[in-house]
Amino acid sequence: MTGIGDLYPVAVLEHSRHPRNRRTISGRTHAASGENPACGDEVRVFLVLDVGGIIDDVAFEGKSCAIATASASLMTEVLPGKTRAQARALFDRFHAMVTGGAEPPPDGMEAEVERLGALSALRDYPVREKCATLAWHAMLAALESAGGGTSASGAIEQRA
């Protein structure tokens, strides 16, 4: 197959078949939904931030295409242990990667960026950008919610 192996490399196929952290988190502190209007795909992202503002746990729910699922799965692998600022910085680097934009300077998260690099061929498929960034936008919307409660009922629900 010409080309298609670039868009769906082994890592992407593997994450789409067996997504990591596809679950809800009942003790979430932050949550938000994102919808891709082009295809109707929807994803919900759940976060647990500790008292120091460090991401302790992250998970997602929803049925979507292989790209969106793999991207959400990869995101949940690289975010734990990061601060809000680091999560935003990772998004900026990932966004630059999949859109072919200017890469921000290195910031000590090279291993995470390399892992996200499984989706780098997306820069040649601009119509799929929203698939790749769907979960990330939901994650950012969740972080931008005021934060606070530690139970599901107290969590801040946002829509990306």
Place this chain on the structure above:
Amino acid sequence: MLDTGHAVTESRGAKSGNCAAAFDVEAVRADFPILHRPVRGRPLVYLDTAASAQKPVQVIEAERWFYSEEYANIHRGIYFLSQRATELYDAARRKVQAFLNARRPEEIVFTRGATEGINLVATSFGEAFLKQGDEVVITGLEHHSNIVPWQFLREKKGVVLKVARLNDRGEAPLDEFTALLGPRTRLAAFAHVSNALGSVLPVAAMIGAAHRVGAKVLIDGSQSVVHLGADVQALDCDFFVFSGHKLYGPTGIGVLYGKEALLEAMPPYQGGGDMIASVTFEKTTVAPLPAKFEAGTPAIAQAVGLGAAIDYLTRAGLERVRVHEAGLLRYATSRLSAVKSVSIIGTAAEKASVISFVMEGVHPHDIGQVLDSQGIAIRAGHHCAQPVMARFGVPATARASFGLYNTAREVDALVEAVETVEALFAR
């Protein structure tokens, strides 16, 4: 170039049966320049004709010739070119009249497409003649363009929108439709063929039933004219709309047919040049049909191109095209059904050459992406028919649709690519 005198059978696809009707698909393909360009390093397999048909050189050339040799604005100048352009525009209207078997050319209004035709009827007919509580009946198969204008009318006039239910095969059964008809039904508006599933609706019986309760009927022929043609007098529909670009014609041109008495009674849709008889600041007198509904400089070259497309399809022979496409549909249905993870959505007894399908564990966008890498163009999405998707519990489908230039060989390419998708994403 297409030669209608030939009696050459198609090399493949003949196994699907009806090859007695002579149809030379290779000669047809030679007329479509775009089919000969590679895509992603492979021959293009274009299976998205239901979204928009490719154009034969005869249509492309008609527009080029018109702009090169005959172009000016219409109904304006007394000079030679303006008269020629006006004659050609009127001739295109008469071609549409003959194609639809309308009584008079005045019943043919050129629009930008089917969408504008429906909006014209919803606005002009709807706002003038429908009152609060009056009912508009559509079906669950409609394209968004035959839903949203009626929702707008509902907001403006307080009409009631009723939607006939589908069955599990993706058909709009007659009894579900007639059950919604009543003394308050003023208009029924429905597709002849579903764009998302290909289902053919029982339009003749639906029109008769609607007329029996005194309702007017609008037929959305966007998907049907190219496969089945249309005879508006035999159908006895009150309005009929279609788009030129789905008929191998140009974009930006479409047709609204309306019965003359209705069009006469309806107020203008837009105001401007060409639609007036006289204007003073105190009073404007509206022009006679069809100019009344064609404000502003119309899509003249596109109308000429549409005329060429109708000529092309007529020469190819609608019945022969229908048989060819029906053969492709049967062949593709049988081959795709044999792929384990494939489920076909929409299994109506009578279908136009459209196959919507989903694959277990694979999102339609991923199907479309892998097929694209093989040079195969299909539609993946909701097909501007989200209620149909909701009815079948899917966010989207993959849809392959066939036109007169498609071949059994291309169906084979489709199926092979679908098998690749299955292997790639199998869990």
